[in-house]
Amino acid sequence: MALDPGADEERDTPLLVKRCMCMLPDKRKVPGVLTLSRLHIQWLPNNPATAQPLKLATSSIAGALQRAKGKPMVRIPTVPDAAIFELECEADRDAVVELLQPVVAQVQAKGKQVAGAAPRLHQGPDAARKQALLTEHKDLGAVYQQLVLSGLLTEAEFWASRMHLLRAGPPGGTRQQRSGISSAMLAAGQPTADGRVDRVTFQLTPDIMRQIFMEKPHVQRAYQDNVPHKLTEKEFFQRYFKHQLVKQMEQRRQAAGGAPAHSAEDEDELFSQRQGDAEQLQREASARIKRVDPTVNVAADTYDALGEGFGLPGKESGASTQQAAPNSLFQDLNRHGAVVLDGAGDVLLANQATATEVAEAIERARQARQASARNGSGGASSSQQAWQRRAGSALEDLRSAATGDWAELNIKDPRRYFDTASASAGGTPAAAQTPAAGGPGGGDRQSVLAGLRQAEAQGRPDPIIPPRAAAEVLQELSQAEARQDELAAAAETSLLAPMQASLRQTAMTCNELLRHFWSCFPANTAARQDKATRLQKALTDQYRTTETMVGQAIGTDRTMISGLMRPVQQALDAAFDKYDGEQAQWRASKRHAAMPATQPISQRPTLPA
């Protein structure tokens, strides 16, 4: 690993040195020497007693450089205030300006870029969550600041390894609950009458519409058939409620013992149930029964049919008509119950305002359900098995959470699997590595056997191990332990807090970069190779940072910092080794790919030796 420790110094080498006067805030002109580098503008007074030396960072230049007309002066606007220098001649001044101008332009361009980039942060649906995470976890925020905002990693790369944090969802838990349907049935569609005028008023909200359409498919069909080409929406519902009113009055009259005044003109043919409707409902019901867990399916088959004698004093006469009324009531009740239990599907979550939208959405949901029922009929046996398994144990919610499920080991093709295993097991590398049994220098079984026989006959040697060796081991064990913890504890007490923080920051940055670096392998695509190269460069910078940290420290701090940074440096070294090895392979493969005869020789890429 070849490092270039002088990169920063190189940027700071003096590019231009000129004699010049500096205009101080109190309008004094003090002679001195101006030194320009890429990073700094430095001015030193000839006589240190006359003024303070001045050192400005080029990055602090706030605007364009201003030349004075006719005088060899330049005004450099910096953040607190401007520095004004008077050079010996205009040529010198122009040289200074020419040198500084590109640097200033660069700095300003960078500033714009950063300012422009800021609003694009945190894209995607998790933007708020990401921001919350970064503010919540300071370390994460620091690493993000250092790596993503500086452009070393892209936003996506940074979050890719932290999907679990995003997926965990906000800590408050604002997960949307599935909305249900009101279980109040009779309130909907009840007329209100003020008693003075012979008029009843029905209130109709989208929710009521939805309830009507879901519970009464024939009404929904009538609506879709007739609205809007035959009837308007208002006319349709007026007819519907009129029909309902007539039906209710009829039922009341029957309940009071009156004769059925059933006539053809009272019944609106629009809302008459067709022959197929009952069958359709029956089919749906039986399909639902099949889907129900049979272990809890207590007499589900009896469904709506209520025979005689269920709390109904059966009169001999008119029993058939009387039976029809309660049956339809029970049917309505059951239907309502079924709809409420089914819940509002996802399709209904969006607020449909008009009746047409509601009707269409319900129709779509019904068709989807039917399609899935048709598809799912084949899987009935598997769900049966699942029910039986569950019924065999207990009800699910009464059991504690399953601690671990055993998965069946399913080897698709055992012959192939074991054949490859046994074929490759033949030449184990381990056998080749180790010396053959009874090799020179080693003991063998016979001598061990002899030793054991001797021990059996004469007793084991006393002492079994020499006391001195035992003492050495004891000392080693206790000292090794002390050494391991000592460093961390000592560092915690003696190093300054900012130093500790910066060490920690460096270590975290290195870890993050290393994680991304290793995820580039196997580097089988050009993009991954590019990323590995990019990260390797960033890691080189980090390595340099750690070295400077160690180099700048003095005394005991130095040993401590080097001790703390050693694992990081080792990890970086391992990454560099990997990169060097891989790079050699890439070159080899490139050379290999460049070899084909079809390729013109002139186009062959030049390869580094």
Next chain:
Amino acid sequence: MAEEDDSSLLVLLVETHARLWSMLSPEQSAGSSQPPALSGTGYLTQVLAFVNTFLMLNEANRVAIFATDTADSHLLYQSPSLQNPTGRKRPGLVPASAAAETLGHLVTLLEQEPSSTEPQPGPVLSAALSRALCFIHKAQHGAAAPSKDRPRPRILCLHGSPDEPSQYIAIMNAIFAAQKHEVVIDACMVADVDSAFLQQAAHLTHGVYLHPTKRAALLQHLLSVFMCDTFSRSFLRLPKATGVDFRASCFCHKRLIDLGFVCSVCLSIFCQASSECTTCGTSFVMARSPASKRKAVSPPS
């Protein structure tokens, strides 16, 4: 011994593979006082001394010793109460015969072993681990004592041979089984090589992996590190693992690899990319990467 002291059920896996003797130093003459390195006899006698000490430390301690060999693991000794779990405990029984009994079995075992010059496969650590786990399972579930009074199970592998990559899957399965049943696996390497598998075993089961430098005084290492029960370990400063070799061996060629391909369905590990998983049969549909598309469209440059 106080009743509330934790007792251990220690299953000792002692490697007695023929190759190990050659990796240890040759036998010393009885006269030399300073053994420079661990010899075969020294290794076995020190282990026996450890067993005796272990049994004397706590009356309720149980031990079973298996010898790990080329093709088999042999039970050398087990505590009497393990053989007859329902029998009445005889207080004050001195288990002094443990070492002697083990020694006798060891001698018989080494005598029976066929001496062949051709290279043999390595010791069956995976089988020994599995057998130890079965033994512990049987002992724990056959015991009449309530579960809190049962000795804490622990496996100590005294190993010297290098890893056999072909045993990787079996060993990992044994490790996971031990993890599930809260059996601690300790390892002590008696020869020069390190074992990645045992490092992982100790790491996953919260055991101790020790590769002593002064192996001549093996007994002192065993006494200092592996003697106390697993509960007391939390109060001790045991040698920490400086690092764990997490390398796996691939399922296809049983090579030890540090970077590989993992089946997204069954997590099988492969050293080469393939279009189909040999374990579960999942076929990997490779989406064409943009780079390869570009290559296909544009002429080679």
